[in-house]
Amino acid sequence: MDEHIFDKLTESQKKAVFHKDGPLLVLAGPGSGKTRVITYRIAALVESGVPAYSICAITFTNKAAEEMRNRCSSLFMASRSSHPGFRNNAHVSTFHSLCVRILRQYGEKTGLNPNFTIFDTADQAKCMRQAVIDCQLDTANFSPARMLEAVSALKNKLVDPESFKQQAYDFFNTKLSEIYHRYQQIMTEFNALDFDDLLVKTAFLLRDFPDVREELGNRFRYLLIDEYQDTNHAQYQIARHIVSSHNNICATGDPDQSIYRWRGADIRNILAFEQDWPDAVIVKLEENFRSTPNILAPADRLIAHNLHRKSKILIPTKERGNDIIIETCEDEIDEAANVAGRITELVKRGLSLRNIAVFYRINSMSRILEETFIKNKIPYQIVRGVEFYNRKEIRDMLGYLKVLVNPADQVALLRIINTPARGIGKTTIDKVQNFAAKNRITLYDAFRDAGKIDEISAATKAKIAVFIKLLENLKKDIEGPVAPVVERIFRESGLAADIKEEETLDNIEELVNAAAAFDKQADKPTLLDYLQQVSLFSDADVYDAEADRVALMTLHCAKGLEFDAVFIIGLEEGLLPHERSTENSDDIEEERRLFFVGITRAREELFISLSQYRTIRGQLMRTIPSQFLYELGIESRCTEKPEEKNTGNCLDDGDYVKYTHPAFADGQLVRHKSFGLGRVKEFIDMGEDSIVVVHFNTGQTKSLLVKYANLSIP
DNA sequence: CATAGCCGCCTTTTT
DNA sequence: GGCGGCTATG
Numbered sequence: 001m002d003e004h005i006f007d008k009l010t011e012s013q014k015k016a017v018f019h020k021d022g023p024l025l026v027l028a029g030p031g032s033g034k035t036r037v038i039t040y041r042i043a044a045l046v047e048s049g050v051p052a053y054s055i056c057a058i059t060f061t062n063k064a065a066e067e068m069r070n071r072c073s074s075l076f077m078a079s080r081s082s083h084p085g086f087r088n089n090a091h092v093s094t095f096h097s098l099c100v101r102i103l104r105q106y107g108e109k110t111g112l113n114p115n116f117t118i119f120d121t122a123d124q125a126k127c128m129r130q131a132v133i134d135c136q137l138d139t140a141n142f143s144p145a146r147m148l149e150a151v152s153a154l155k156n157k158l159v160d161p162e163s164f165k166q167q168a169y170d171f172f173n174t175k176l177s178e179i180y181h182r183y184q185q186i187m188t189e190f191n192a193l194d195f196d197d198l199l200v201k202t203a204f205l206l207r208d209f210p211d212v213r214e215e216l217g218n219r220f221r222y223l224l225i226d227e228y229q230d231t232n233h234a235q236y237q238i239a240r241h242i243v244s245s246h247n248n249i250c251a252t253g254d255p256d257q258s259i260y261r262w263r264g265a266d267i268r269n270i271l272a273f274e275q276d277w278p279d280a281v282i283v284k285l286e287e288n289f290r291s292t293p294n295i296l297a298p299a300d301r302l303i304a305h306n307l308h309r310k311s312k313i314l315i316p317t318k319e320r321g322n323d324i325i326i327e328t329c330e331d332e333i334d335e336a337a338n339v340a341g342r343i344t345e346l347v348k349r350g351l352s353l354r355n356i357a358v359f360y361r362i363n364s365m366s367r368i369l370e371e372t373f374i375k376n377k378i379p380y381q382i383v384r385g386v387e388f389y390n391r392k393e394i395r396d397m398l399g400y401l402k403v404l405v406n407p408a409d410q411v412a413l414l415r416i417i418n419t420p421a422r423g424i425g426k427t428t429i430d431k432v433q434n435f436a437a438k439n440r441i442t443l444y445d446a447f448r449d450a451g452k453i454d455e456i457s458a459a460t461k462a463k464i465a466v467f468i469k470l471l472e473n474l475k476k477d478i479e480g481p482v483a484p485v486v487e488r489i490f491r492e493s494g495l496a497a498d499i500k501e502e503e504t505l506d507n508i509e510e511l512v513n514a515a516a517a518f519d520k521q522a523d524k525p526t527l528l529d530y531l532q533q534v535s536l537f538s539d540a541d542v543y544d545a546e547a548d549r550v551a552l553m554t555l556h557c558a559k560g561l562e563f564d565a566v567f568i569i570g571l572e573e574g575l576l577p578h579e580r581s582t583e584n585s586d587d588i589e590e591e592r593r594l595f596f597v598g599i600t601r602a603r604e605e606l607f608i609s610l611s612q613y614r615t616i617r618g619q620l621m622r623t624i625p626s627q628f629l630y631e632l633g634i635e636s637r638c639t640e641k642p643e644e645k646n647t648g649n650c651l652d653d654g655d656y657v658k659y660t661h662p663a664f665a666d667g668q669l670v671r672h673k674s675f676g677l678g679r680v681k682e683f684i685d686m687g688e689d690s691i692v693v694v695h696f697n698t699g700q701t702k703s704l705l706v707k708y709a710n711l712s713i714p
Numbered sequence: 715c716a717t718a719g720c721c722g723c724c725t726t727t728t729t
Numbered sequence: 730g731g732c733g734g735c736t737a738t739g
Contacts, residue, residue, distance in 0.1 A: 061728090061729080094729070097729095120729095143723095195729050196729090262727065364725075421717095423716090425716075427715080428715090460715095554726085578727080
């Protein structure tokens, strides 16, 4: 490989890229080239004689993995010496994909059937519902979603049902431990794993089987982990086990960009790296190559408001650019129109749509944008959760495939048993389920033996027999490439005949295309591999960065991406920070990091907006500007909007707004020196003279001038 | 047993 | 506002 490939790296980047063996932590701010360091480090390792197949790189999303694989191969393409097979040999994937691989190979040691299905949130909810009912509890008090959240938190900390039972001290936790236990039982019966199980089972496998640990350590001599700040405890343990024999771990991350605490991400992983690996070399990347100083400085001021944080320097390398523009709009419709107008303007100035993105806090905010963009003929793509694989026809189709591969998957079986309608209704299913429970067999086997169930009429038995026959026939030819199998099953299952709308058909076609793409990249495609991969696929992975369309996505999805122009909308209390995160300061800090991540995606232009009114759940609400706006520390001029119609869209009728006074949200807890604790009843936004009405615990209600009241947030 | 329509539930972020 | 589950009706 030509030496000059590495020439464009900075000195500190080189230090990380050419680091020899042993633990290495790359602490780096946004836009400093972390991911680039990993890619080049893979190249440098191979260059120094390390076989590519002994390198394992972990990324946060499948999309990032795909990109890294591509970048690696183009790096090698650019070099004079070729490294054939490199692309296929280095393992680049997410933690979850790696775990599937490990479990498929070694899982049987723990009694795991390798044909397992991976359950998504909807499947999980069905099982959890059953678990709660089986524990004789009410799904109203123990809502399945809540229970799943609690169980997930336990799994992320690697707490199994048995050890949790030991530490469950009160009523709720005792019940939770029963539910957790039952839920895992059900999952085992169905031969299914949820997302968390993939990590948990792998971590325990590595913990309990030194031979597996050793084999994996030999297989992967180098482990590189990107976005280390967002790893959870289970992932941390897996990483530790893999490198236990050689300590060749390289992690990159930025504590200020940790935005997945709610999902179990443990920021301590990155903070304690030096304690975990005392001989670790730390490389800091402090230069930012992405954003203009006009964007970086406010981002820096914002994040400085986080108290639980090691401060670090962000050195801009770009020339001065345009200031951030903050705009106050009438309502969300006005806000969307404003974004559309701005985008039209940017395009006129020569920016291409693929370099523009709009970020928001919650998915539901995309709807108005979508409608507005259609009206204004602005091409866009929404990078959104699960969407595609959540469609009914897709789930039905996958249901058939799953049952064929894993007949124990009862959730899938129940889905397809009467889809399309074949005269097997609830009553019959109940009878068969009872039979299955009584004889301790799977539901699938119970259906196969339905002839033995007396309560079922002969006519229904015949229908069941037809169904079972259908499945056996479908199963006959499922070897080889997946796409033809999907197509055949679509026809023969009767789903095809049942389709009424054009769009549904298009979706199925897209599924077949996805299967064809899978066939193409797999050495030896199997239906099982396909299903296990499809379950890990999501929204962000479908995002096409090459397409000339504006990208719309949540702030969480924006991680790792960058654009010339960025819009962040909905800077309102309750939305950003989100109301569910306003209870404790740790949550607020995470919201602030989220905003920080959004801001630092912008290369040149950044537009931030808020609406004075917003319709939430059908109710028109007056909003309060987000506290984060003040924390940017900018004096913001409300500029004219492109399609100018002066309707008092700017605070204080337009001219000059200085974001210095704090805003209070309704219901917010505050403390006053003499009145003590109270809750905000109302906040009247009048700039410097804003009034806050507080109902104090003493029973009194007071209207206070914010600038004199000196309220603190407890 | 199938279907339609209604009611009540939840609604942050995602692998 | 959207979905899942339940009920009433054919």
